[in-house]
Amino acid sequence: MKQKIEGLIIQAVEKLMAEGVLNLDTTPAIMIERTRDAQHGDFASNLALVLAKPAKLNPRQLAEKIIAALPINDAITKIELAGPGFINFFVNPNMQYAVIKQIHELGHSFGLSTIGKGKKIQVEFVSANPTGPLHVGHGRGAAYGSAVSDLLEAVGFEVHREYYVNDAGRQMDILATSIWLRYLEVCGEHVTFPSNAYRGDYARTIASDIYNNDKDNYRRTIELVLEDIPADEPDGGDKDEHIDALIARMKTLLGPVLYREFFQIGLATILEDIKLDLIEFGVDYQQWFSERQLMDDSSVENALERLRIGGYLYEQEGATWFSSSQLGDEKDRVVIRENGQYTYFASDIAYHMNKLDRGFDQIIDIWGADHHGYVPRVKAAIKALGADESKLNVLLVQFAVLYRGEERVQMSTRSGEFVTLRQLRSEVGKDAARFFYLMRRSEQHMDFDLKLATSKSNDNPVFYVQYAHARVCSVLRQLDEKGWGKNLLLGLENLEKLTEEHESSLLATLARYPEVLERSALQYEPHQLVIYLRDLAHDFHTYYNAHQFLVDDEVLRNARLSLICAVKQVLANGLGLLSINAPESM
RNA sequence: GCGCCCAUAGCUCAGCUGGAUAGAGUAAUCGGCUACGAACCGAUCGGUCGGGAGUUCAAAUCUCUCUGGGCGCACCA
Secondary structure, rough: HHHHHHHHHHHHHHHHHHHOOOOHHHOOOOEEEEEEOOHHEEEEEOHHHHHHHOOOOHHHHHHHHHHHOOOOOEEEEEEEEEEEOOOEEEEHHHOHHHHHHHHHHHHHOOOOOOOOOOEEEEEEEOOOOOOOOOOOHHHHHHHHHHHHHHHHOOOEEEEEEEEEEEOOOOHHHHHHHHHHHHHHHHHHOOOOOOOOOOOHHHHHHHHHHHHHHHHHHHOHHHHHHOOOOOOOOOHOOHHHHHHHHHHHHHHHHHHHHHHHHHHHHHHHHHHHHHHHHHHHHOOHHHHEEEHHHHHOHHHHHHHHHHHHOOOOOOOOOOOOEEHHHHOOOOOOOEEOOOOOHHHHHHHHEEEEHHHHOOOOOEEEEEEEEHHHHHHHHHHHHHHHHOOHHHEEEEEEOOOOEEEEOOEOOOOOOOOEEOOEEEHHHHHHHHHHHHHHHHHHOOOOOOOHHHHHHHOOHHHOOHHHHHHHHHHHHHHHHHHHOOOOOOHHHHHHOHHHHHHOOHHHHHHHHHHHHHHHHHHHHHHOOOOOOOOHHHHHHHHHHHHHHOOOOOOHHHHHHHHHHHHHHHHHHHHHHHHHHHOOOOOOOO
């Protein structure tokens, strides 16, 4: 309908151009939008206001000319000139009924589109270090990333969801050592736990499991472990030197093979936990991409070689630098440290080269907002690798600030003081948690009050939407109990019976769904869909309270049933895209 | 100090690529079940869109500036 009116306007403009009334080289893209107020018709165009200046006419005069030039079309019952020069279109109510038939025809695929043309998009999100369970901060990225991915798929892109596993580097060594020290405790050694180690309970759990399976296999006496180890911070030393020395000691005492084994057990356990957690949260990946693999198959080496050939690398003070500053970054970055180790950035360059080489049309990285300073250097790397930087789109998700009532909850993986995503799910449920995360714009700082989310969970807006769906189901159950049965065909043939105001506004809302989906996907804004679903649920609840569906008049009854079944379908489609349940009853 | 993000009703947030009278939820007050589920609906109350200047026929939306918050400025990941 929207496109139809747009077509009419374009015809009118072309006509005026041919007549010499208008003289333009380009026609503006924005032409028509849905009105907010029913008094302004169904659609409105600001064309005359935009073109007034180049046409050297006053807006209302121009609007009159445009209206006069508009072709006659029976889909439009009235065209009005309003306000400073708006052109308002009133759509033939009979046209509005078409959406119901369309919804029943297409079912769960109503709203889907092919605008993505099968283009391949890679979406990388969450990618939290596997040094502990996911916390509620990761939850927002997980909900957002999966929703964006699913939406893109719904509008015709081929989406590849990926989690980058940082299974190399010092943090992982610290984790292995943390678990090992807990293991030694289980073995009966008296360990003073380092201040810089991972203190969460999960390290103890993993340690106990290892002990149960392998007994004393990895045990070394604490005296051997601590011999000549520099003091920890609480004892007047340096916490980094302390933990690094312990890591080195663990490696020498266990030897490379046992160390590797132990390390792998810790990594695998945590990674499995994360995978399961995410699946239960409605997040599924096509690929878990290992950073270590980039090291092992010399991808990092190759990536740096490519930069070197391009003339982007140089040596200074014993380190190797990437001259990213000439490509938009604020300063150059080290890729190989003085000690010969690659930096994290080096493997990230290799990872992005790998993404580019896999032939994606678009690459989307979803990061926490604390990484925003990292964007220019990755873009610089993309450019240095010879690719177009617009191929990479970095979407930043702001932090969710946690509160328990008035009190702010501190989040730190290291200290082990954090609320896990799993805890959140068990307290408020997957549906409520996802809905809560997704209803806010991702760039918006968000307050997440756990106390409110748990104690008043009935006020959670997700129930409002789910209730609308369950209510339709309930009506259908009542229908069966009355022994009336549903005659959809009869209803669809008599949709003109739907003349109530509530009915026409519901029709208009239903018709908006495909547009909302498209916008929501192309702008990476799932919250638009969430807000739409709330609007749709509201229109339905209002209608429900104002009119009876199960009336004696069989024709009217079935017309209304076909309408509310369409509502049910769209609610289910929308919720489904957000991986939120649409329950039959609640 | 430099850079990025944010600021809309008491609180939590929408406001669609600038558009007509800035909207929801929640809190407060009042009203609606002998009804297809009241986990709902309706009404009232509540706003200098952080302040100021500019661009425009039109600014919450764009530009500049100031204020106030968040985050980032490693040979950490």
